Every structure is written in structure tokens, then in C-alpha cells.
Amino acid sequence: MSSTDQTPDRLYTAREPIFPRRVSGKFRTIRWWLLAICLGIYYLLPWIRWDRGPNLPDQAVLIDLANRRFFFFWIEIWPHEFYFVAGLLIMAGLGLFLFTSALGRVWCGYFCPQTVWTDLFILTERWIEGDRNKRVKLWNAKWDFHKTRLRLTKWTLWLAISVATGGAWVFYFADAPTLLWNLFTLQAHPVAYSTILVLTLTTLILGGFMREQVCIYMCPWPRIQAAMMDEDTITIGYRDWRGEPRGKHRKAEGAEALGDCIDCFACVNVCPMGIDIRDGQQLACITCGLCIDACDEVMEKIGKPRGLIDYMALSDETRERAGAAPRSIWTHVFRVRTILYTALWSAVGVGLVVALFIRSEIDMTVSPIRNPIFVTLSDGSIRNSYEVRVRNMHGEARDFAISVTPDDIFKLEVEGAESGVFTVPPDATELKRVYVVAPPGTDPAEAQSTGLRLWLKDIAADEQAFTDTVFNGKSLR
Numbered sequence: 312m313s314s315t316d317q318t319p320d321r322l323y324t325a326r327e328p329i330f331p332r333r334v335s336g337k338f339r340t341i342r343w344w345l346l347a348i349c350l351g352i353y354y355l356l357p358w359i360r361w362d363r364g365p366n367l368p369d370q371a372v373l374i375d376l377a378n379r380r381f382f383f384f385w386i387e388i389w390p391h392e393f394y395f396v397a398g399l400l401i402m403a404g405l406g407l408f409l410f411t412s413a414l415g416r417v418w419c420g421y422f423c424p425q426t427v428w429t430d431l432f433i434l435t436e437r438w439i440e441g442d443r444n445k446r447v448k449l450w451n452a453k454w455d456f457h458k459t460r461l462r463l464t465k466w467t468l469w470l471a472i473s474v475a476t477g478g479a480w481v482f483y484f485a486d487a488p489t490l491l492w493n494l495f496t497l498q499a500h501p502v503a504y505s506t507i508l509v510l511t512l513t514t515l516i517l518g519g520f521m522r523e524q525v526c527i528y529m530c531p532w533p534r535i536q537a538a539m540m541d542e543d544t545i546t547i548g549y550r551d552w553r554g555e556p557r558g559k560h561r562k563a564e565g566a567e568a569l570g571d572c573i574d575c576f577a578c579v580n581v582c583p584m585g586i587d588i589r590d591g592q593q594l595a596c597i598t599c600g601l602c603i604d605a606c607d608e609v610m611e612k613i614g615k616p617r618g619l620i621d622y623m624a625l626s627d628e629t630r631e632r633a634g635a636a637p638r639s640i641w642t643h644v645f646r647v648r649t650i651l652y653t654a655l656w657s658a659v660g661v662g663l664v665v666a667l668f669i670r671s672e673i674d675m676t677v678s679p680i681r682n683p684i685f686v687t688l689s690d691g692s693i694r695n696s697y698e699v700r701v702r703n704m705h706g707e708a709r710d711f712a713i714s715v716t717p718d719d720i721f722k723l724e725v726e727g728a729e730s731g732v733f734t735v736p737p738d739a740t741e742l743k744r745v746y747v748v749a750p751p752g753t754d755p756a757e758a759q760s761t762g763l764r765l766w767l768k769d770i771a772a773d774e775q776a777f778t779d780t781v782f783n784g785k786s787l788r
Contacts, residue, residue, distance in 0.1 A: 328450060329585040331433060332443035332577075336604025342421060342430065347716040349427050354475065357482035361385075364706040367738055368486045376484060386667065388706065391674065398663045402656055409652035412461045412609045413644045414622075415546035419532065420599035425525050428476070428518035429583065431471055439465045443580060469519045470511070477510030523584045533719060534592045543643045549589045549620050552632050566624075572613045578602035578620055588620055600624075613749060673711070674702040675767040677778045685783045691751030695782050699745045701767060703735035710734050710770045715747055715763055720755055721782070722748045723765075732770070747782060758784045 317556040361371035363383060368375070373382040381396070389394050402617040410417050419426060440446045440461050452458055459752065481503050482490060493499040494507075519524050524634040527535065540546070553573030571590070579587045581602060582593045588602050640675040678694040688694055703709050712732045715723040725731045726744040754762040761782045768775045 322340075326524065329583065329586065330450070331583045331601070332580040332605075333437060334581040334601055334605045334608070336601075337609060338600030339604050342599065342601075344495040345421050345765075346427055346430055349422065349424075350431065351729065354479045363445075364737070367706070370486055371737070372429040372483060373486070374484050381560065387704065389674075391676075391702075392670070395663060395667070398659055402659050402663075403651055405656040405659065406478040408441055408539050409534050409649060409656060411510040412544060412652060413542050414598075414675075415540060416533070416536055416596070416598045419526065419597040420587075424581075424708045426513060426515060426529070426597060428472075431472060432518045432522075435468050435472070437709070437783070438467055466519075469515055473514040473518075474507065476514045477507035480510055481506050513536070523595065526584065529596050541648070543624050543646055545605065545622050545624055545640060545643050546592065547588060547596060547600065548592070548623045548628075550618070550623075550631065551586040551589070552628075554589070554619050556770070560689065571610065572617050573609065573613060577609050590774065594638045671774065672704045672772075672778055673709075673767060673769050673774060673776050674704065674774050675765070675778050676700045676702075676754050677765055677780045679780060679783075687785070688748070691756075692748050693751075693756040693784055694746055694748045697745045697747065697765070697780065699743045699765065700740055701769075702733050702740045702745065703737060705737060708734055709736045710772060712768045713743070713745060714766045714768070715762045717763070720749060720753055721763060722750075724748070725784065749782060749784065754781050756784050757786060760784065 326547050356372050357370065359371035360369050361382075361581065362369055363382070370382065371384050372403070377380065379390040393601075407701055436446065436741060439451055449458055449461065478494070485503075490499060490503065494503065521529075554570040556568070557572040557574040558569040559573055564605070576587075578589070578603075579585070581604070582588070583595060583599065583601070586595050588592050588596065603620050603622070607617040608681045610617050610619055622640075623637065624643045626643075631637055676699070678698045678700075680698060684695075686694045686696070699713060701711055701713075703711075710732055711731070711734075713723065713725055715721045723731060724732060726746070727733070730741070733741065733743065745765070749761075750753040755763075761784065763780060764777050764779050766775055766777045
């Protein structure tokens, strides 16, 4: 290439707009159902009410950042239980690896938010401007009143969808009815308005204008997923040994030598990524299955078998070229890699469920006070001080008592509490100063450090929790 050809205009081309044609079929129906379910869950979940008593928000799903808690129906996750969140993230990652190794980019084609919202925006565009041919004609037409009216109507609906998307997100972080009223009365926190604004703009730009560019250039997953796919992974492919050579099926000499593909470009015209699956596996393909529906529709019209474009594994190509039947889909799905992913995913899930059911409704953390490390009392006793944080995860106030073992040596006092008994409000934590005293001449008073155990008892439920710590004696000097 000469130096005159190496210009930005030569190296980079402008984006070609994609106008997918409407198609009907099995996979399009599946995508419609998943679109409705995903959007329904996202928009409606914050509005489900759940009675949590007088001291907690009556919202089924809530991320309460102010109090650092997460509510999911009957489950309440506290800050010290972040391992539940970590476990869910691990399960999400393993689940993504599992489905990718078994079924390719099924996440991208059916569940990814970019795919779902882009599908919704295309549906709105088709409803206002018409199907593919009309939208192409409108794109190429000069700006006049008709084109301006259609574009403004479409952009207005896109903006409404984007605002609803950003608004639904903030409802997960506060009581939804209260926040909605505050938003309309301009009493909400500025963070709420700024969050809605940012999410509105990103949804509008990514779903309305960038679309396939997000999947091709911005998302790292198309490049990562290749490491989890092999020749037995189910993905979308074109049976070129059956379809080639392409050509129109006319009653003419030599027509019998043509393959099943009539080169109608139906698979290309319905693709939201604008690719031709007949060119082989491509990074831009999200395996949404719309090209399968379009091709099957054409095959039925010309009297040819369905499946020219289909979900298949690369390992079946050799078998089919030789005239053998492809292996069962279950043979591809259940193999060593997918079984290993399933086992790991299940193990993490079972661990989380077990941890959820065996967790205690009370919790205590103990922090020894280091300044001073100990105090020598007038009678020669050695006293250590501790800050004890008691967490009451019940929906009502509870009385708690703190004790120490071995109690035949140590004496314990709770600052501001008679006999070591105090009350913790519902769904709250209480910080108490606790003093542990070792009488003069005892081993703990003379030794450098001695292990002890602080016990927390829920008097009403007769439930206990403990924390091990150390007692520092005089020889620490």
C-alpha cells in the first residue's frame, strides 16, 4: 500500500446502519418471552411489598446502603455476611462458564442487558418507522416533515424507555413509593437525580444508537468466551456442504447442481449484528437464532429440509459430511468440562444454602483496647478492657448477657449494665465497653497472655455466640 493510501479515511470506514427485518419462528418466540420476563422482573421487582415489621422497609428487594444491608424477600444480608455476595458472584461466573462451554454465547443472545434493551429499542423503531425496507428508505430519504416527525416520535419513546430504566434502578436502593413521590416533588437526594440522568444517557446511547458496536468493540466477553468453547460446544453454524454452491432455484440446465441455499440474504437481513453467518464463525455473532428462523422459513417455502442454518457443534461437521447423523445434543452438553463446571457451581450453591440456614441471629465482635493494654487496680488485680459490638438480627428488641470463661478465674463487668445484661434494639448493633479482671497472684495476672472466651447469650431465645480473645498480664512488660 502506498503512503497516499494510508489515511484515516482509508483505514477506518463509517458505521453501516443495521435495520433487522422482522422474523417469526421458534427462537424469535423464545426471545420475546425472555424479553418480557427480563424487563418485567427489572421494572416491577422494586414494587413488590414484603412485611418486615415496624422498623424495616416493606420492600421485598432492597439494597440499603445507608444501613449497609441487603434484603431479598425473607433473606437479610448484613455487612459481615459479605461472603454470601461473594458466593453469588462466584456462582454467576461459574454459571456463565458452564453455559458458554455447553451452548456458546447463549448469554449474549438471550439474557444480556445490551441485547434485551437493544431488542426493545428495535421493536419501538419498527413500530414507528415500519419494517426493514421502510426504515432503509427513510434513512436514505432527505429530511422533511415526515422524516422529522417519525424520528422525533421514535427518539421520544426511546428517551421514555431510558428514563424508566434509570428510574427503576434507583428504586432498588430506597423504598420505591417514597422515592417516587420525592422524585416528582423534587425532594429526592441529588444522587438519585444524577444516577437517573447517567443511566438514561447510557441506555439511550448504547441501546438506541451504538447497538452492535457495544458487543463488537466495547464488551470483552466475545474475546474471553473463546477460551471456554471447543469443538463440542453447541453454536450456530451454516451447513455449507449442503448449501453450496448457492444460486436461484430455476428450472434451467445445471440447476440440479446447486445447493439448498438460494442466496436470498434472509439470514443477513434479520441479523441484529449485520453479519453473514454463511461466512463461518465470527466474533460479532451473538447466537440469537434469528438467522435460523429466517432460513427455516425460506426452506419451507422452496420445499427443502430445515436446518441449513442451525445450532450445531463443529465436531459434527465431519460426521455430517460423511453422511452420518449428528450426535445427540446431550452428548455435547454433558462432557467432562461441563460436568466439572456443574459440580463446582452446585458445591458453591449448596454451601451458601447451608450457611444461610445455620447462621445465627445474633453476632458479636470483640476488639481489645490497646491503650493502655492493661490496668493495675489498687488491690493488685489486672484489668483488660474490650470493645464488644453486639448485633441483634431479630425484628424485635432483645436482652443480652455477656459472660466469660473460665469464670472461676476471671471476673467480668459491662459498663452501664447491671449483672452484664443489656438491651439491643431490633435490627441494630450496640457497642459496649467490657472489663475483664484477673485477681492478683493468679496465672492470667502474672502471665504475658492468657486465652479466654467471651460469651453472648440471647436471654429470650436461649441462644449463644462466643468469641475467643486474649488477656494480657503483667509479664507483658
